[in-house]
Amino acid sequence: MRNLLLTTTAIVFACSAAVPAFAEYNDRNIRVSNGINADHPVGNGIEAMQKCLDEKSGGKLKLTAFWGGALGGDLQATQALRSGVQEAVVTSSSPLVGIVPALGVFDLPFLFTSNEEADAVMDGEFGQFLNEKLEAAGLVNLAYWENGFRNLSNSKKPVTKWEDLEGMKVRVMQNDIFLDTFQNFGANATPMAFGEVFSALETKAIDAQENPYVTIDTSKFYEVQNYVSETKHAYTPFLFLFSKAIFDTYTPDEQSALRECAVVGRDVERKVIRELNQKSLEKIKAAGVEVNTLSPEEYARMLEKSQVVYEKHKDEIGADVVDRVQSILADMRKK
Numbered sequence: 001m002r003n004l005l006l007t008t009t010a011i012v013f014a015c016s017a018a019v020p021a022f023a024e025y026n027d028r029n030i031r032v033s034n035g036i037n038a039d040h041p042v043g044n045g046i047e048a049m050q051k052c053l054d055e056k057s058g059g060k061l062k063l064t065a066f067w068g069g070a071l072g073g074d075l076q077a078t079q080a081l082r083s084g085v086q087e088a089v090v091t092s093s094s095p096l097v098g099i100v101p102a103l104g105v106f107d108l109p110f111l112f113t114s115n116e117e118a119d120a121v122m123d124g125e126f127g128q129f130l131n132e133k134l135e136a137a138g139l140v141n142l143a144y145w146e147n148g149f150r151n152l153s154n155s156k157k158p159v160t161k162w163e164d165l166e167g168m169k170v171r172v173m174q175n176d177i178f179l180d181t182f183q184n185f186g187a188n189a190t191p192m193a194f195g196e197v198f199s200a201l202e203t204k205a206i207d208a209q210e211n212p213y214v215t216i217d218t219s220k221f222y223e224v225q226n227y228v229s230e231t232k233h234a235y236t237p238f239l240f241l242f243s244k245a246i247f248d249t250y251t252p253d254e255q256s257a258l259r260e261c262a263v264v265g266r267d268v269e270r271k272v273i274r275e276l277n278q279k280s281l282e283k284i285k286a287a288g289v290e291v292n293t294l295s296p297e298e299y300a301r302m303l304e305k306s307q308v309v310y311e312k313h314k315d316e317i318g319a320d321v322v323d324r325v326q327s328i329l330a331d332m333r334k335k
Contacts, residue, residue, distance in 0.1 A: 024253035025060040033077035033089040038067045041276060042090050042238065045145055045269030052261035061257060063088075082138040084245030092147050092236050094175060102133050104317040105325055107177040108310055110303040112149075112235045115274065117332060122237055126328055130321075134239075140247045142262035145238035146270045147212065148277060152229045153221055154208030155201070158292045159229035162186075162302050170208040171197050180309050181233065185302075201225060210234075214273065217280035222289050230293040233302070240265070 036042055046065050053061040071077050071086065075095045080086035082099075097104040105111070112118040121127065122144040131141045152159055156168060166186035172178040174191040182189035190206055200206045202224040209221060210233065216222055240262045247255060285291050294302070314322050 024251050025057040025257070026251070026254070027060050028062065028250075028254070030061065030063050030087045031071070032063050032065045033069075033071040033074075033080075033086065033091075034065060034067050035069045035074045035091065036067065038065070041269050041273035042145065043067075044272045045265035046090075048268035049261045049265030052264040053257055056257040056261065057254070061254065078139070078241060081241055081243035082245075084243055086243060087246055088142075088240065088242045090145065090238050090240050092238055094173065094236060096239075099139075100130070100133050100137050101316055102130055102318050102321040104177060104313065105321050106236055107175060107234060108313070108317075108322070109177075109181040109233050109306040110299065111325070111329075113232070113299070115149075115270075117329065118146075118235050118237070119270070120332060121325065121328060124328075126325055129324065134241070135244060138244045140242040140244050142240040142242055142259050143266040145240055145266050146273050147236040147238050148214070148273055149232040150210045150212055150234045150236070151216070152208055152210045152231045152233070153216055153225040153227065153289075154229075155204065155224070155226050156207050158227050158290060159231065160292060160294065161298045162305050168208050169206045170210065171200065171206050172210065177309060177313055178234070180312060181306060184306065184309055197221070198224065213277040213280040213284065217283055222284045222287050225289060228284055228289050228291045230291065231302075232294075232299075238269075 032046065034040075034042055043065070046063060050063050053063065071089075072080070073095070074089060074091035075098075077086060077089040078091060078096060078099065081089060093103040093106045097107070112121070127144055134141045152170070154168060154170075157164060159165060162185045165182065167188065169188040169190055170182050171192045172182055172189050179189045179191065187208075192200060192206070197206075197209050198219060198221065201209060201221060208225075210231070211219070211221070213228075216225075216228065222228070242258065247258075250258070281291065310322060
């Protein structure tokens, strides 16, 4: 009898060990809000993330993406996450500064010089530092995806130094840091709804606008602009945010899968958006638009000129936040 019990126990343990990992997963429909459209590289990231989740959860964790602000604007969707009534949103950092002021650090001009710098900061200790602030606000950031570097287009002349912006009427987002950045260069910074920009450029109501290459391409701004300058004056990440109230109800396996697969999606999204930016740049050049880049010396002059903007907004962002990222970047640039 004792041998039979031992044999039976061994079989039970063996069967338990054979249970697949997705035994700890529940059937979940995860709604993901997006302000952008499905053909944006975020769509490629969502697709890659879903494939990863299928493999890890045996098809139990499902992402349902709502595009074009179908569940409301980014800020509205983020507030729904904080209230625990919606699962996830992919949003740019800029609309969230009222919730987590530290995210305003990404609006500071000329913070990063390259994709490699941005990746290292976002995916490293500084990104985790911001994640802790987000969690305190009821938000779990699964990974930093990419919106990208913003560049300037205009109808007047190539911008090779900050003095070239003096007197130029530039459309900017309704964002105090962006307003101060361009006013500091002597430009006439003009807040305007995005949907009004093309006609304003076409009628010469404004001279210039600033956006990533993909936006300059897909919005056809290059058709009513003569010059594009690769200023890289701002880098904006996307955040894949999850409701902390909902996330905390998930099993450890589910939480790990979401974090790991969001990174898989991040890598795909970054690759696609960078390739698309390059294709958009080539299309802009082919249309006859004159494209120039800033020299390292002029970039450094613009950054130095912008320090007054850093000082003005340091307290609202958090002096510890600004000092920390500047210290990290200074150390990186010494190597």
